[in-house]
Amino acid sequence: MSNVLVANESICLQSMEEGEEQEEGDEGEEEEEEEEEEEEEEEEEEEEEEEEQEQEQELKEEEEEEEEEEEEEKWGGVLAGQSSNARQSVVT
Structure with a gap:
């Protein structure tokens, strides 16, 4: 009988260890x-x-490109005006 209890206890301990793992x-x-x-x-x-x-x-x-375009238009107009003024002064 004690062999059976030891075997059961061993099985229980093994099951508990497996459960913990x-x-x-x-x-x-x-x-x-x-x-x-x-x-x-x-x-x-x-x-x-x-x-x-x-x-x-x-x-x-995009903003920089727009600003550059605006500057080019602004300065392009000024430069164009200067060149036409220069032409007029040369012609007259």
Whole structure:
């Protein structure tokens, strides 16, 4: 009878140990999944920031181009006026 009790106790201890190992394994998997999710979220945030920076850069470039065009039109008109004045003075 004591052999049976020892065998049962041994089986119970083994089952408890296996259960603890399984729990530890499950916790490790959960931690890995959480880390992966955090990494994915960080990557998404970085991508969004990069996109925003690209959009801002594009807007700046467009504004600079517009300003350059306005300056060219402004100075082009002045220069054209000067050259026509120069022509008039040479002709007269």
